[in-house]
Amino acid sequence: MGENILKAKALPNQKERTALKPNNMTSNGDSNFTNRDAFRQAVVNTLERRLFYVPSFKIYGGVAGLYDYGPPGCAVKANVLAFWRQHFVLEENMLEVDCPCVTPEIVLKASGHVDKFTDLMVKGGKTGTCYRADHLLKDFCKDKLEKKDVNITADKAAELKHVLAVLDDLTAEELGEKIKEYAIVAPESKNPLSDPYPFNLMFQTSIGLPGLSPGFMRPETAQGIFVNFKDLYYYNGNKLPFAAAQIGQAFRNEISPRQGLLRVREFTLAEIEHFVDPDDKSHPKFPEVSNLEFLMFPREKQVSGQPAERTCLGEAVSKGIVNNETLGYFIGRVYLFLTYLGIDKDRLCFRQHLANEMAHYAADCWDAEIECSYGWIECVGIADRSAYDLRAHTDKSGVPLVAHEKFAEPTEVEKLVITPVKKEVGLAFKGDQRMVCEALEVMSEKEAMEMKADLESKGEWSSIKTGDEQLNVFRFPPLVAPIKCTVFPLVQNQEYEEVAKSIAHMLTAAGISYKIDITGTSIGKRYARTDELGVPFAVTVDSTSSVTIRERDSKVQIRVNVEEVASAVKEVTEGQCTWNDMLLKYNAPPVPDDE
Known part of the structure; x- marks a missing residue:
């Protein structure tokens, strides 16, 4: 019953969309191909000169698709990731994990990456230089269209646009036929090209003794979340929905890396997997984003040649253009994230995948695309993936990655x-x-x-x-504790739960990590779970106006007003005062030094 509905990730290795660019989405001032190239080169020169990034191993000639970030580049990257954690992980109370980059073959065999994570490659005649077949075909079509070749008739232009539109859906045989039909040759040597053949993009390695345990450098961060579903579900109190997030390195052995940092061989992914009940894809916070309006490009408009239009998100969901509220909610949150970062709203569009792009298991999928000097580039993918990944790992491992639903009627036990x-x-x-x-x-x-x-x-x-x-306890100092406090109502009570959620919002605003527990188990068990994680403070809601804050090591409690909880926890966790200072402030006996 566990279902993964959202796969939202920010990554550099994304597809370029130009074939179906709508009429009202042209560049402002840099639409001229030559000017755009000159502008891009000026930006790249400045970035490298000021050490935002440089080619890796430059003194040895460098390696295509590998880059080093310098001091200002590291600072920008750190700031973006910090805001990503604040905007998604803290605000949505997500469970963050950090999984290894080296992945056993069996895991990626189950996910389909070993068999299907490929690009079609061609070799150039005698030199043996390799190229991506779809890139060569795309470059040929774009070059003919953008340079407005006088020999291109209207029918031929329409044909080239159609090829670009279906490029992702062409088989190896169809790609090969088009390359021969258009007499496309190797760019440098002008030699004829081989027939396209599949090339797996994963870096292969061995774990332990060579050959005994094959593995790969992970091509994405999602699988680490999926294989941990059972433990994360338990950690979340065996409740849906919940979201897991991960930031980490991913690796793709690109055939021909290009477009600077947009298509590289090692890069950082920020990924979310949101799990929901497949029979209830509503989202309680959807009203917070339903009034947002931005450029949306549904598949119906793409295939009919209509332009993208500003659309109200709530309207898109109510009309079924966006599959469900949860998917719509995260589309809205991604829009806010990107615009807060400074992305121009007029150069940002959410494009729905065409039928020939959709994975067979996906219910709906949208890409956040940004217009830059390379054209329209996918920045974030947001998909309702159904439960495909969980089922695949369940079948391969024999461990059921499922959630359980409560009975509609009470059962006596x-x-x-x-x-x-x-x-x-x-x-x-x-x-x-x-x-x-x-x-x-x-x-x-x-x-x-x-x-x-x-x-x-x-x-x-x-x-x-x-x-x-x-009751084994990690005695993390408040400053380094991964979770600063837990929040739970003393008993299951609607009023108390609302107070707990209100406190959670205040903690989020103050930048304090927390875990909310409304499972209804005994207070002792909830304290025990809190202590084992090393959480310094537990906030227990036992009235609507004031609550208790319990310190992990001394087990001493203070009573504070609901409005003061976030500031009290923040003062202690950031070292502005000690727990004994808090006890004095709230008229509680101090804790002896040996405590």
Whole structure:
């Protein structure tokens, strides 16, 4: 039942779209081909001279498709990624992962990359120089059209435009036929070209001893998220929807890298996989973006030759142009992200994939395209991929990557519930009362029955265990803790849950990472899960006006007004004050130094 609906990634290795460029999407002032080339070269010269980026290994002649970022380039990249984390990961409360670049062959075999992640290549006569077949055909057609060859008739121009429109859908045989029909030869040597043949774009390697465990450098970051679905689903309280995000390096052994940083062999991907119930693709935050208007280019307009138009996102979803609310919501969020970065709204368009571009498993797919000196370039892909990837890895690994739906009607079950009598535990264990109660509450049923049997037969139990190791605690200092606080209502209550969500919004605005837990499990179990992650603070909503903040190591709590939660957590986590300072501020007894 787990379904992946969104694959949104920002990456440089993307397709160039020029064949179906709409009439109202022309360049402003640089439409002339020569001027555009001159402008681009001036920009590249400045970027390299000021060390934004330079060809890698330049003193040895460099390697095509590999670049180094200099100080200003690194700073720009870091700023963009920091904003991406703020805009998506923090704002949408996503689960971030970081997976290896080296991937076992079996994983990429299951995903289809080993068999299908290919480009069609041709070789140039005696020299053996390799070229991408589709690039040669595209360059030929564009050159004839853009230079307005006087020998090109209207019918021939229409034919060339049609070839560009269907280029991605041509088979190896069809590409070869067109190359021969147009007498296309190798660019440098002018030698005839071989027939097109597939070339896998992944860098192959070995893990451990050569040949024993084949692997590849990952061509995308998505598979690391998919193979971790089961654990991420559990981490999220076994609830849908949830999103996982990853930023990392990807590798593609491009046949003929070109277009500067737009098509390279190693690059950084920022990727999101959003998992939803396939029967409910609504999104609670869709109204926040539904009124946005921007250029959209649905497939119907593309095939009929109509131009892209400014369209209200809400209208596009209601009319079924965009498949569902969740897909529409992330289209809106991507639009806001790109425009906040400074992308010109008039040079940004969301183009829907044509039928011949869509993967067989995709329900809908849109590309955010930006017009630059290379033409219209895909920057972000946003797709409803159905559950294809999860099913593929389930079939190959034998591990079910699924989610479970609650019964529509309640079902009666018997369950052992441990309810410590806190007064008696306090008399027996005094200062350790809280720790003992929490340990009892997180016990498994098996451990509880073993303890009960020991108490009945021996009159005592040797020790209080920490349950199924859930009370092992990472004592991260607040400054480096991956999650600064958790937020949960004391009991399942609509009012308390709304307060928890309000606090979550305030934490996001303050740039504080958090985890919200509305699973309804016992407070002890939720504290235990929080402690094990090393989260310094737990915010418990037990009223609509004020809440408690519990510190992980001392387990001491303070009560603060709802409006003060974010500032209180921020002050401590950023080192502006200590926890004891907070205790003094809110009239709680200080924690002894040995705590």
